Amino acid sequence: MRCRLASFLWLILFLCLVSPPLLADCPDWSASRAERELTALQGRLAAWNRAYRHDGRSPVSDAVYDQARVRLDVWRRCFPGVLPEILPPVTGSAGEARHPVPQTGLAKLAEAAAVRAWLARREDIWLQPKVDGVAVTLVYEAGRLVRAISRGDGRRGQDWTSTARRLPAVPETLPTDADLVLQGEYFLRLTEHVQAEVGSAGARSTVAGLLAREHLNAKEASRIGLFVWDWPDGPATMEARLAEVARLGFPASASLTLAVDGLAEVRYWREAWYRGPLPFATDGVVLRQGGRSPGTTWQAKPPVWAAAWKHPPREALAEVRGVEFRIGRTGRLSPLLHLMPVELDGRVIRRVAVGSLARWQALDIRPGDQVAIVLAGLTIPRLEGVVWRAVQRPALSPPDPEAYHALSCWHLAPGCQAQFLERLTWLGGPEGLDLPGVGPGTWQSLMDAGLVTGLLDWLTLEAEALEAVPGIGEIRAARLQATFAQAQERPFAAWLEALGPPPGLAPAAIENWASLATRGERRWRAEPGVGPERAGDLVAFFAHPEVQALARRLARVGVAGF
Structure with a gap:
């Protein structure tokens, strides 16, 4: 989620690396419909950005968000001049605070070849799990917590100080009288969590929901952990920063930041953290150079000294091209969605079952709608829900369920x-x-x-x-x-x-x-x-x-x- 407001150049790079199914032929739309569809999608993206910036919650997964951004860019290329080239900025609101050091976000490396190229130009590389949680900045003055700020747009975020003071994972005082800024991730504490088997299990949404509560009891507060992933103006070397972060009271961050040498090691730990137990949900790994620019030069955009290599997506955005109502031997009606082909974990998905006629009626899925698809048990496509609906939706007439039994x-x-x-x-x-x-x-x-x-x-x-x-x-x-x-x-x-x-x-x-x-x-x-x-x-x-x-x-x- 720290990558959401990345620069347009990084989005263009991502477009060059995404799988072919996303770069489908242009829709056969009139100019007026194209304007309505693009405007609706841009509005949906802006709403997701507001939810993340103001509330710290994610209405959709990172994978779906990224694919929606790509979809908008493809449509924009199909229908030039319909929309401006960038999303409109998210406006501020009361209760915001400025980050003393901007949260930079991360460029995303789509495949092993991109990781190899990134590594070839750098040395002193360290690797961390990319925690799937809610980003936060902690500000300490003379060793005392004075401010906690949500990610927001990287420059400004919501003031979360009162909530932070209720979390055991956030020390009120540190064993130092220094002024310092820490950047990290609130996460949901999980036991022996294996990302490859259960995915993120709604961890980020659960954390966001807990943080949004006006009253957070001790048991609920203890479910939230903190992973400090950077100290902008800390010691010059990564070894020194990690040692000091551990001494300050954040040992997990230090124990899960490892020096790596080359793609083979990066690939090994990415796979190990994906298929092995961790105390939190993850959505990839983060590569960082030990030496980087001082915090005074940081900007709210991806830096050159850090990047993310995400896990294989467990969720794909798919366009519905048709709805079929199958009738079984016992007369049960089973709606089936025919999709524009999408790739998910190496498989091309062309259709997915809705489950029951009642569920289809509740979701009201029509051709042109965009739906989220996951792999249940890593093998069977499963419909997660409707991400957004087409502006122009054809009428459908399912069979009469009373006629079949x-x-x-x-x-x-x-x-x-x-x-x-x-x-x-x-x-x-x-x-x-x-x-x-x-x-x-x-x-x-x-x-x-x-x-x-x-x-x-x-x-x-x-x-x-x-x-x-x-x-x-x-x-x-x-x-x-x-x-x-x-x-x-x-x-x-x-x-x-x-x-x-x-x-x-x-x-x-x-x-x-x-x-x-x-x-x-x-x-x-x-x-x-x-x-x-x-x-x-x-x-x-x-x-x-x-x-x-x-x-x-x-x-x-x-x-x-x-």
Whole structure:
């Protein structure tokens, strides 16, 4: 977060290093829409800046913020002259104080090659974890705390002195009578925190929330730690500064600042701190030269003697290009977002599930909206939420959830293609008959050819009819016909599961259809794990006319148990 108000030159450098998916083709917008969309995004960025400067909180992650800045710059290049070249400055407010030494921020090195180039021009390099917290300046006069100032814009920030006096991590007095300025990060104390496994776990937001409380009790105050990452006018060498910082009462800062020699060591500690336990959340590492300019020359922009190499982003900003409403075998509607491709931890993400129709309705996601995507367990894309909405949003008409349920769509009828295909896929899949070489693509081809419009139509298909289906051919048709014929020999339990009864049934212990079709709710409730609701579902399933018709057809072709 210390990089948010970096100079425009550093943003241009970042644009040269970001992954290709971010540099997508220009949107197909009219001039008036482009002006509305760019103005809206610029306003959103300004609001995020105000929240961070005035409240010390981050409405979005650094990764999403950075990508939004890049997105704005790309759009600005697509539509030149629509907006000024820089974001408008954040205006001041009451309760602000000037930093005695500006907080500089950090340039970001996007990849190992950039780190190697940065290291090649420097010596006496030290490495720290980049603490994911809330930046603060502490001012001591004659060894006594007189001022605590939030990061703000690097020149001015909020006066946090009263809050700082309530934090055990911030000494009221130091073992010195000197005047000094320390810069560091408030962080949430965590136990054995592994960044690669759980990410930042909302640590920064939690700290910001605690700092914003009017009344902070002792237990809450003890959750906030302090990592001092610089002493602008401290001793000339890093060794001396670290030793003195530890003597002043900040030992963690000294123990986690290490001398490094070359990219291999930097890479090793970055990986170790990413995958190993630390007492706080991090979002990368910080490289610092031991020798640097005196604090009197510092400015509120990235210096040449320090830079950050962030961890692989766990969150990506993605544009929604379409919303699909999938209908499952049981009639459940599952919205799926189709995205403009984005790269996340080496993977290209093109779609993400919303979860439920109710969640989609609550989020109201439309094409053109920008959403945040993370990797759950580092493998599965997960929708975090809507970052901002497009100015122009098309209307969407999701399917009527009342039209789909566990007993709908046993035939290929209007509006039933999706659920009917899911029924066939379940029937032929490992949960049911486990038909070799038969998957959704095969069923779709048979449906498109008009050969399968009912759940069991495939049982009597001849090889000649199968040969006529585009893409099947003579050899595959013969194999399919043999597979379909052999399916009639499958045991009753497999066929029962293939029809898709409500869960909870133990078909292996049931010998025939008649013993199931005549059961009432009371008899079903005698089964282990079957409650009133499940019993009612089972009675409804076996009594349904479509299910009974399927059972009669299986009996006619000689399937055992029917």
